Amino acid sequence: MKLKDDRKVELIFEAALKLVAKKGLSGITMGDISREAGIATGTLYVYFTGKDELINALFAASRANSVQVAFRGYELTTPFKLGFRTVWMNILRYKLQHFEEVVFLEQCYHSPYITEETREKARELAVPFFDLIERGQQEMLIKTADTGLLLTFMMGAINELVKQTHYSNETLSKKKIDLTFDLCWDALKA
Amino acid sequence: MKLKDDRKVELIFEAALKLVAKKGLSGITMGDISREAGIATGTLYVYFTGKDELINALFAASRANSVQVAFRGYELTTPFKLGFRTVWMNILRYKLQHFEEVVFLEQCYHSPYITEETREKARELAVPFFDLIERGQQEMLIKTADTGLLLTFMMGAINELVKQTHYSNETLSKKKIDLTFDLCWDALKA
DNA sequence: AAGATAAGCGAATAAATATTCATTTCTGTA
């Protein structure tokens, strides 16, 4: 008997992301996805029960990816600002390289596809980020304001930088990256 | 003979915005819009040639609205920081009150509905904002970095605050508003 | 007040899209 092919799920996800970045969530069909992935439409239903499940799965995977990468190289023993910078740069790098996920996640937020359950799981993934900001506050390096607010502000800044970069399609210089980090740090620092 | 009813366009727009904020751009149908607006589906086609035109028109109107309000009370003669603050607060107030437009515009950016022509018109509307930032730079009050970058950063911060506020559905206190303005100012100031 | 003209209607139609299914192609197991 033939087994399911994990690589195929990857193909499907890649195809869907590519199409959403180009046409938006409202512009993709199961037919488009299968064509882009180079497989038959029916095959999509071997891996997912339907469009809803496919999109929820992709949403969960995208969220998980970006979080997983964020804390690479971060240790509680490193000085805060340096660690914060590491995480910040990780996130930025990831989002620049995976712009399609940025767009996809944004579009999903107000879509009927994502279930409350999927949303809840996404929220849980944010816990380490809250911890990070709170550490900074305890060390008196970060403003003592609503943690969620500071966090959204920081993520918003990164997202905007990524989008700006993409739309103006210039490659982001080291200098510009450092500058934006400074913008962000100046905003959050106590 | 009967004349077209401007109020009806408003009704259609309101209905579409409401639905997009709830279900996303991918979740709305012409039927939904007409039902929500309390008119017949066919009537939509008296006012718009089809779904594409309806959405483009709403996009243009939403963009124009938020810009139009931004410079209310701003004069070139007022000191920069005060003027900047006025504009910043205008934008924030508007977006809080018109959250649905924020969501709608965001969703439209990567949709197949919005034509290049509509996008171009939207870009032109941003000119006064560039002028504002450039004024600040000339007065040495704002960092001398890519104007577009600073602008996106500022808008991003406001957008994020608006979204954060909405999702956590608490009313935004004066204190929190001032804090976020400070975050933003600290980020941009020279 | 009568006629003309366009708005307004919503069921009918056309078009697009998701999903199913009969069939074929693999590939792991014996």
Place this chain on the structure above:
DNA sequence: TACAGAAATGAATATTTATTCGCTTATCTT
């Protein structure tokens, strides 16, 4: 190597959604 069972296919079907159209209703003009 042969068989079993699941993956893969894509045309056919079901469903959803955009758009049209014959008709009714409203209101402007004279």
